Amino acid sequence: MMKSLCKVPLFAFALLILLSSSVFAANLPLLDYTGNFNYLYSHQECNSWKNNGSCNGYATVYDNKLTFPSFNITGGNYSNGSYFGDGTDAITNAYFEIGNLFNSSSPNNLQFDDTAGAGGAPVSFSITDGTNTFMTGTLGNFAVTDDFFGTNLYFGSVTSVTYNSSAPYSQYVEELKLTDEPFNLDMNFSFYTGPSGSGNAFTANSTGTVGGKLAAGLPSVVPEPISTILFITGGVTLMLRRYAKNINI
């Protein structure tokens, strides 16, 4: 009797985890990219000058600015799953242009938008080859996690997209037009300088490289990390109640 009771919550629990995993297959088409980032937390500015023009005193200016000196689209996968590499689609000659992103001090160091401090707006987002702009839009929900899996943007949201009909033909772009917004930008940060891990990313001047993808649309279930933890703790609670009921019997 007790063993059959145990199997029910375990099976349901396992099914929850399996279902959560299976809905994460990439939404196609998608673009792969690499790039570099530069986070300027603060710098020193002269605020007092001597008569001879040299500086008499400095103050700390807090910038809290995240920029991307370079992006490179390296390839991707079309809607049928086939991979296209560098040079096989016009989009691989292009790169992302992202507006300046700002955060504020801990505990808000992992949230970015167009102004320092909370409650800002999305920033500009475009894909261009320097001569032709393939598409423009806005990038929002730039919320980074910084944990065991590294420093990651999971669900950056690209919306309000307009396409340039004069841009070179790109099978990727034509397929993307057939999908619905928002498009999902993810980004993994690898730090050359500056702290990261345990939520400490972007609390000091930092540099490094980024990589990730732009995928068509969000997954059909969006399990933010806290939701996943709630699934697990909810499942544990369910089992505890069943065992408590079993003991009382």
Added chain:
Amino acid sequence: MKEDIIMGRLKIYLMFSMLILAMGVGSAWGIVGLPTANFSGNAKTTAPTDTDPGSLTLVNNADTNKFTTISQVNYLDGSSRTVNNTNDINVNNRESIIGKQVTISGATRTGTAGTTFTNAVITVSDGTFNYFSATLSNIMFVLNPADGKYYLNPGLDINNPATLNMTNVVFNTDEPHPSRYINELKGVAATSGALGMKMILQIISGNFTGDSTSDISVGLLDGTPLPTVTPPAGARSMGFWKNHDEERNSFIGKAVYMSNVFNTENELNEYLSRNGKKTMDQKAMQQLAALMLNVASSLPLSTELTAGELQILQQLDPAAVTGATVEDALCAIEQAIIAGTNLDDAKDLADEINNRDHKS
């Protein structure tokens, strides 16, 4: 007895939950070291059968024209390259590794979880010439419940030897296959011989524990081995570099490598340590020596100049505008010193940058 069984199973379930929750607590400091190389493409896994344990490979198929390749290299000085330049007039600057194939061979499934593979060989080649090969070990992928991707070595950190999963590294270049990236990597890997690699896979089709195709969302080859000294926090003054032997000695090799003025470590040391009355060119060289050490340790070349620094740069380069970087300043300073002109401005600019992060 019934209560003992219940409590035992409860403990197992609680430990499982704690493990998942503990995934939210990462390392306190995760740093990768230059030079690095990014690679992109697809990965494949095969399911185990009665006669074949199943394997992990990177897709490189000439018939379908699908390859996993080096997409970007990031050099010691912080600059990056996504296109080869085999005809650069500076032979040391030539690069041919972009677009070359990355392969993993010999990674067969092991264990019962379906996400662990045996040690393998990772290579970067053009099909006949190997630029790089190494033994890749600790091939254990972890599923991230937040995004459904499979992570290999997500905590790659040059300060943590356990994450340096590439050993027995062999480098090659020759005249038809020049590579500034390989040459720089050879220089920094010499001390420990261990490098690191991390990879993040996004499933396109199938199941990772069976037959599957994945997009390589992130592929990174890491460079620098364990540093002997922690880089100073921010740019430091000429006086700091002059008086801190351990820090200076840790970064002087890289500083000379990056310099267009100093040819040897002895030369840089000589100018840096000079005391007493100095000519203007000696003062400029002294500040330049400190600036090279800052750039080699903790001051990225892409760092934007402050308004004060820009003002001085414009004395050397009137075309400089807002957004000019440390690299622009360094170039102008070196040119002034080589030409023997505007030495006082060159000295002032280097001095201003050297003191930017530790002013009162």
